[in-house]
Amino acid sequence: KAGVTQTxxxxxxxxxxxxxxxxxxxxGHRSVSWYQQTPGQGLQFxxxxxxxxxxxxxxxxxxxxxxxxxxxxxxxxxSTLELGDSALYLCASSPGQGARDGYTFGSGTRLTVx
Amino acid sequence: xxxxxxxxxxxxxxxxxxxxLNCTYSDRGSQSFFWYRQYSGKSPELIMSIYSNGDKEDGxxxxxxxxxxxxxxxxxxxxxxxxxxxxxxxVPDTGFQKLVFGTGTRLLVSP
Numbered sequence: 001k002a003g004v005t006q007t008x009x010x011x012x013x014x015x016x017x018x019x020x021x022x023x024x025x026x027x028g029h030r031s032v033s034w035y036q037q038t039p040g041q042g043l044q045f046x047x048x049x050x051x052x053x054x055x056x057x058x059x060x061x062x063x064x065x066x067x068x069x070x071x072x073x074x075x076x077x078x079s080t081l082e083l084g085d086s087a088l089y090l091c092a093s094s095p096g097q098g099a100r101d102g103y104t105f106g107s108g109t110r111l112t113v114x
Numbered sequence: 115x116x117x118x119x120x121x122x123x124x125x126x127x128x129x130x131x132x133x134x135l136n137c138t139y140s141d142r143g144s145q146s147f148f149w150y151r152q153y154s155g156k157s158p159e160l161i162m163s164i165y166s167n168g169d170k171e172d173g174x175x176x177x178x179x180x181x182x183x184x185x186x187x188x189x190x191x192x193x194x195x196x197x198x199x200x201x202x203x204x205v206p207d208t209g210f211q212k213l214v215f216g217t218g219t220r221l222l223v224s225p
Contacts, residue, residue: 033212043158043202043215056211090157092213099206099213102148105157 002027004106006091012112018079021109025072025093032074033103034066037088046089048098049074055098081113118205120216128224133190135219137203140184147179147186148213150202158202162188193223 005024013019025032034046045058049068066076072093078085088110092103117140127133139147146165150158164170164177164186178187190197200218207214 042217045212045214048211056207056209058212088157098209098211100146100210102146102160102163102204103213104160105150108157 004091004093004104006089006106006109008109009107010110010112012114013081014114015081015083017081018077019081019111020075020077021089021091021111023074023076023091023093023106025074025091026095026104029093029095029104030072031094031096031098032068032072033092033094033099034074034076035090035092036060037090037108038086043090046076050098078111083113086111086113118203118214118216120201120203120219122217123220124222125219126222126224127193129193129195131193131223133193133197133221133223135188135190135201135203135221136185137187137216138185139203139205141205141208142181142184143208144181144184144205146206147177148204149175149177149186149188150204150215152200152202152218154199190221193221195223195225197221198223 031050033048036044048056052068063079068074088108090108091106119138149162152158162177164179170177174191176189202218203216204213
């Protein structure tokens, strides 16, 4: 059974650009969550999607957005990149509605903003 | 907002010893608890989940839950250098729509 797949694995962008990250959950998992991980802040929740609906959003500026498609695949977008957006972005999927049964994480996308 | 607290460490133990990692949480109504292991440069990996008071064992790992005292522990028996990693405690938020993570405890197992 394939795990959670995130693409790309690494990304280098310039300040002011925008970026789109992709996540394919485990087959049958309908809940997809996104986290940002930095050395100083740890794992910070970005948003959670279930059946194409954003059910929960973390405390991030509007430059961070996402969506989920009918096949449960999800994308997140960051516009007008800032140096502070450099981080490991993690996607996680779960079989049920949200976090009750824990998550399985993808390998992450390491974004570097220069 | 639920809070999950962990000592950041590092916790240093010799090979073969028992490593004890602790986590406290703020919401007395929490029902499920998770331990993740994260190697440097990698993503978190779920290693244990526990839902009831008491102990749950899986190989060299034992999770212990005490809801009255609001803490959950992870014991690693016969620690190996390959266990050196950051261990993250996580608790679902109200509504189970997200996991709230502690900052993690870094474990170092020396040969």
